[in-house]
Amino acid sequence: MQEKQASKNSAAVKAFLIAITILFVVALLYVGVQLYAIWHRTYKTETAISYTMADSVTLSGVAVFDAVDVPGEGNLGYIVADGERVSAGTVIAEQYTDESQGVLRERLDRLDRTLELLNKSQNSTGSDLSMLTSQTRSALYNLLDQIDSASYSGIAQAEEDFLLAQNRLQISTGQANDFDAVISSLQGERDAVAEQLSGLTTITAQTNGYFISSSSANPITADEEALENMSPSELSNFLAQQTDSSSEGLAGHIVTGFSWKFYGVCPIDVAQRLSNAERVNISVPGKENDPLQATVLEVTTDEESGIAKVVVECRSINAEVLRLGAEEAQIDLKTYEGIRIDRRALHIKDGAKGVYVKYGDLQRFRKITILYEDENYILVPDDGALGTDNEVRLYDEIIVEGSNLQDGKLL
Numbered sequence: 001m002q003e004k005q006a007s008k009n010s011a012a013v014k015a016f017l018i019a020i021t022i023l024f025v026v027a028l029l030y031v032g033v034q035l036y037a038i039w040h041r042t043y044k045t046e047t048a049i050s051y052t053m054a055d056s057v058t059l060s061g062v063a064v065f066d067a068v069d070v071p072g073e074g075n076l077g078y079i080v081a082d083g084e085r086v087s088a089g090t091v092i093a094e095q096y097t098d099e100s101q102g103v104l105r106e107r108l109d110r111l112d113r114t115l116e117l118l119n120k121s122q123n124s125t126g127s128d129l130s131m132l133t134s135q136t137r138s139a140l141y142n143l144l145d146q147i148d149s150a151s152y153s154g155i156a157q158a159e160e161d162f163l164l165a166q167n168r169l170q171i172s173t174g175q176a177n178d179f180d181a182v183i184s185s186l187q188g189e190r191d192a193v194a195e196q197l198s199g200l201t202t203i204t205a206q207t208n209g210y211f212i213s214s215s216s217a218n219p220i221t222a223d224e225e226a227l228e229n230m231s232p233s234e235l236s237n238f239l240a241q242q243t244d245s246s247s248e249g250l251a252g253h254i255v256t257g258f259s260w261k262f263y264g265v266c267p268i269d270v271a272q273r274l275s276n277a278e279r280v281n282i283s284v285p286g287k288e289n290d291p292l293q294a295t296v297l298e299v300t301t302d303e304e305s306g307i308a309k310v311v312v313e314c315r316s317i318n319a320e321v322l323r324l325g326a327e328e329a330q331i332d333l334k335t336y337e338g339i340r341i342d343r344r345a346l347h348i349k350d351g352a353k354g355v356y357v358k359y360g361d362l363q364r365f366r367k368i369t370i371l372y373e374d375e376n377y378i379l380v381p382d383d384g385a386l387g388t389d390n391e392v393r394l395y396d397e398i399i400v401e402g403s404n405l406q407d408g409k410l411l
Helices: 002-039 099-122 129-148 152-172 180-197 224-229 232-241 268-275
Strands: 044-047 049-071 076-078 091-095 202-204 209-213 250-267 279-284 288-302 307-314 326-342 347-349 352-359 362-367 377-380 397-401
Touching (some): 049 232, 049 307, 049 377, 076 099, 232 288, 232 307, 250 268, 268 288, 279 307, 307 326, 326 397
Antiparallel strands (some): 044 397, 076 091, 091 202, 326 377
């Protein structure tokens, strides 16, 4: 009898222990699931920044300049940089008879820049130490920015600005009395190098204008008059068959005018947007990235072919512009400035458009007013204030990815 009772008690204890174990495992699994959900809940945010967006269209076309050829061939060393303005009689390039002369020219250019820098350093009239220190610091930051952005065209100038500020600071603080001895030594070296390059055949400019070397230019085998008279279909066919002309026997070109034109084609529906525009901006992504002010001169449609001819004139000249030929140009009809938000962040709550913003450990829904938008971004006014139709402010942390977003909920 006692054995049966003991057996029952043992079975009850085992059942109890099993039940407790199951409950413990279930509780453990529940806690584990909750911790996993918390630890693996990912929210991606982006900072709201100031930005400029443009309502733009793209044109396939060609850039045309009023230019004259500069004859020249052989091993040329250019004295004038692309985009530099020259006058009639200016030496543009020199012809080398052996490779060592090119090396000497580079050395002479470096010596000239160094001598100019040292002379500027000595002729500085500024003596305010705090101002010179500030100039040196600003020049250093600018140089670092140029290096960080890989702006190779700006690094050389930024380096010279830093060295100039540093040299002026040395003289003002007494670290150096002057650079006369260094200048005298470098001047002697410079004169010796220049003597070795004397007597070379040179190529000079025959007119005033902006120079572009033959290796950099993209000349087009059609004059402006021919392009002016082309119909939309004729221009389209011309662009499809266009190849760059040979630069053999040419040292480069001198653009004599202060403006240039872009002859492009586009679908008629795009042309309709341009027909009401006069002042626009033009850029060529990857080549001339900075939008330049331009004027729409002509919009001619061809209903039969479904395309239009567009002529745009721009009065800005630089080295990047002079390298343009057959291009895909971006025409900005209107620009907008505001705060940029990723489109993925857009939500609609109670009929209001808005985004969720990270405030500490909380999610907050903030209404927005859309100023402009494209397939990637939304631009809102930079006037955010709570209780208005636009509540997003500059530098808010916008949640662009996340699940179960709710106003006031913990992240």
